[in-house]
Amino acid sequence: MLRVKSPQDLGAGLLFIFIGCVGLYFGKDLTYGSARAMGPGFFPIWLSWIINFMGAVCLVRSVTLEGDPIATIPIRPILWVSVGVLLFGYLIEHVRLELALLTLAVVATQSRRQTDLTQKIVAGFAILFGIAIIATRVQTFAFLKPFGDAVFGVSQWICLALFAIYALLTWGERDARQTVILSVCMSIAAVTIFVVLLGQAMPTYTADYIAPVFSKIGSIFSSIRGR
Amino acid sequence: MDFNVFSNLMTGFVAAGTFQNIGFAMLGCMVGTLIGVLPGIGPIPTLAMLLPITFGLDPLSSLIMMAGIYYGAQYGGSTTSILVNMPGESSSVVTCIDGHQMARRGRAGSALAIAALGSFFAGCVGTIFIAGFGPPLASFAQKFNSPDYFSLMVLGLVTAVILAQGSVLKAVTVIIIGLLFGLVGTDVNSGATRYTFGISSLWDGIDFLPMVIGMFGLVEIIRNLEQESIERNPISTKLRDLWPNRQELKEASPSVLRGTALGSLLGILPGGGAVLAAFAAYTVEKKVVRNPSFAFGKGAIQGVAGPEAANNAAAQTSFIPLLTLGLPSNPIMAIMMGAMMIQGIQPGSAVMTSNPDLFWGLVASMWIGNLMLVIINLPLIGMWVKLLQVPYRLLYPAIIMFCCIGVYSSNSEPSQLLIMVFFAAFGYILMRFGCEPAPMVLGFILGPLMEENLRRSMVLSRGDPMIFMQRPISATLLALTACVVLLIVLPSFRKTREVAFQE
Known part of the structure; x- marks a missing residue:
């Protein structure tokens, strides 16, 4: 049974994945090009994938490592x-x-x-x-x-x-x-x-x-x- | 390129020594200290909030004023940490430990004077350091090609992570998010608009000013507001007790020397800067000083002198990578770089050759700025102490007003304020999830440059990523990056880093 041990990591992971997905979704119409001739979409798409990956790692960490709770947001x-x-x-x-x-x-x-x-x-x-x-x-x-x-x-x-x-x-x-x-x-x-x-x-x-x-x-x- | 240190410095002093420029340096120091003294507001928010007032000036004056603000803010930060035990930023945390204990013992004036004099000495050495190291490094940088620049930026961004508090993973991600934010707007090469969501004010990209003010200024205010009433009882000090006695001077001077040496070296490293230097200097002092008259943590003057000198020396020399390589080594330098770019200057090795007056003028003005701090601020300590007694509930509306006017005046568009609020919220959320938002500025500033250099390298190599390994400079830089990554991942280093931040 999964238990969230580190709420901060969970939040950060979700936020990162959200940003990564926004990057991918709004970047899908940009020309990707090729490594040889990079289009406007090349770099952003790569960045978005890396952000998604990092977000996923954060999520994994949130259920494996103990961490701090999120303080209430006033x-x-x-x-x-x-x-x-x-x-x-x-x-x-x-x-x-x-x-x-x-x-x-x-x-x-x-x-x-x-x-x-x-x-x-x-x-x-x-x-x-x-x-x-x-x-x-x-x-x-x-x-x-x-x-x-x-x-x-x-x-x-x-x-x-x-x-x-x-x-x-x-x-x-x-x-x-x-x-x-x-x-x-x-x-x-x-x-x-x-x-x-x-x-x-x-x-x-x-x-x-x-x-x-x-x-x-x-x-x-x-x-x-x-x- | 001219390598003669002193003739170069002379050029600088002539350019910076005009009546007008000295006036701006003075003004910068004053307002920098004024805002920097306010508890909870460190150099980064101060610099961000005061950026707009430098925009109307010509490039050199504006940079001089910025440098003044920076030093002022740092000095103001140490004043607060000594008198109130409330560090504005992580670089003053160390000063807090012994400085406040000294103040409790009634030696607040002496601690402040040592901090100022030590900083001044470190500033002088730092200036000579820049004059000596700048030209050789810049001429070396002219050998750099796109792949080398790309690898350099990778190195810079990775090393910046060491400085961020908290998880390395999150810091890296925050930087990458910064890179992505930096790409918003019209792509220079294809003319395609990226991530503008149909909002016309994003076509030129996200403006630097609302971003930094929102992310640092407003977030800081909100964070201070949530602690409903902060207890602040500054320890009063009189001008009479300002001067350190002979014993203290004797104890402090070797520490100042050590701090200066350490700070100057650490400042040059990409990713280095005031914070790292201050922590390192404190650790060194603790190891080196055998029998201090007051134990460390109980008000040892060495614990004030060393870190203060180190952080000022590093603050000075961290301009070197920015001015010669175009690489900001920490968030503060990123803000400086943003300010230069707004003035139409692209920092890098070209500045020194194409615009020597500007480069050397800036270097000279750093020295002038340091001098101003000693001349103006030491006698004014009484006034800054009074300012510390103004309750926060009165200050924050004024600070918000200032942020708003600044952002609005840069480009009379309500949408700028919307962007500011967006980044304030974003920065606040990041903070709540345990991510330090400061490294994001680094990514934001370097995003477009990194993409451009990657694109050029790829064109050069016809799409073969091995180009980064084949070129010697680039390969060395990447090897260094790999070492840094290993260091961060290695458990033993990780532990020391955590301990360092906890102290």
């Missing part, structure tokens, strides 16, 4: 960090850098224990934007596109509201208050470093609204001097 940090990062990527085109960063901070802080209420609000927000992103990006859900467009149309207000609600709800706790303050400082610093100092092109409110004001002041000054 869902919360992975989930909220990923959601935050993805929201940042899709939101930045609509709400620009500063607000996208604040949103990211609020979502990312959920990976630690928070009060139920903020957690629900943030989750609701994430789901709303998740639907909007799918509606505007995936062809199959094109019928939802007006909804997505509408959400993105007012997305900056939604983000601002989220941040304001978060700040208000958590102002009582020292930790969360510090996070709020820090994230505001951080987004100011980010704009300064990346956009002003390093000159990287990114959509920011600072560049779009504040810079023109400065240049206007500058032109007023120069016109005064010109007179």
Whole structure:
């Protein structure tokens, strides 16, 4: 009777075989060629077979050698960090850098224990934007596109509201208050470093609204001097 | 090719000594230390996360800044391990053992100073080593042909396995998976798109930046988050106690010399690098030093000086295989290679001849970087200690923000962030199954090169794989590879390796 003695090896073996099979399946349409004239499929197919072989060895080891158990995988940090990062990527085109960063901070802080209420609000927000992103990006859900467009149309207000609600709800706790303050400082610093100092092109409110004001002041000054 | 060490170094110092470049070296050291000091974040994640800020610069400045970040990160790592007993990465694990005990005894400042001064000395020697060994090796490398390169890469990838913690089998597989990931995108020869799954942003291949940031930066954050609250009570130190006393200096200097020698040699080996050197140096110190004033493990200064010097010397000389052969010997060098390729430089023997300013500038900047560390960081220790007291719950949103901006700024596409999340998840799962994800970068970087060299060799030999045995260089390299494989498989070596990692 087979008994899994090393769960880590079992997991690794299955993962390797999965990758190897994906490699073989999606590589089957590539020209294999011959050793003399290697086609685009030659190297990948060989690699995939080796990976499969290694995976099989891992599986054999998992029932023969004692090994460590797989530690439980905590869902919360992975989930909220990923959601935050993805929201940042899709939101930045609509709400620009500063607000996208604040949103990211609020979502990312959920990976630690928070009060139920903020957690629900943030989750609701994430789901709303998740639907909007799918509606505007995936062809199959094109019928939802007006909804997505509408959400993105007012997305900056939604983000601002989220941040304001978060700040208000958590102002009582020292930790969360510090996070709020820090994230505001951080987004100011980010704009300064990346956009002003390093000159990287990114959509920011600072560049779009504040810079023109400065240049206007500058032109007023120069016109005064010109007179 | 010019073999005169000093005229070469002069070229370098002229190129790297401009006001602007010194400024970037300084900035690199500062931010490198800043991130490297944070507990749980070692040199690899630091380097990965800070890569984007070097992109806007011209190639030399950007490499100089990268080198600064690297040294800064390493130094920051040892600061953390001495003060908090929390090594950021495996190369500082050794420093932890005696360094933290010294700190407990109230000699934290002295341990830090010895670490910095020892590293500086090792850095100087390492720089001369590169200047001396680089040109001969590069001119030798020009004799290399495709089969030789292929065998060299096989050797490099196999020896890299020794460094990976845990099972050898898994490390090898992870590297091969890396090779496969490296092939994603349009095939240069046939124009066929491979493994793109119809996603247009994969046509140019998987981008390097989101991959490393996801796999090292985000994974590190998630891993730290799961330990809900980490107890961190850094031992405070004052500038006043910073200087080691005469007794300590006397005890430490021979160790520094030994560490430097050992580190410089181990760094050159493909697969060598800071980690191996630090472990080896600690073992040597333990054997050589007869009667330390404090026993090893109880705060022996030799146990700090030797490994710190060794890891810095090795960090320095591990640039040699990268710059002369185009072979990254460890994951950190793979990231450096990725950064060079983003700047449009293909590392290898050609860099030295076609771009001497760049090569020697980089070598000189390593020395400048080391100097900066001593000048800037020693007085700033108080500040880094303060930073250690900032709780992690405040730091991690900032770090995530930084990762995101970095990835987004490299190529304003949301899909990059998707790739980052994918690799974060992948790296995390690998880790949970007992596989170290770091060697994957090596495979990822070398994948396309390896395929190209294999293809060319096969064309040369008309499909006969015996070509790898017939060419002398290639045959030697493969024989070496076989030796390494035997070593890994042999039970006695295996045991020592396991013991080394457990210590």
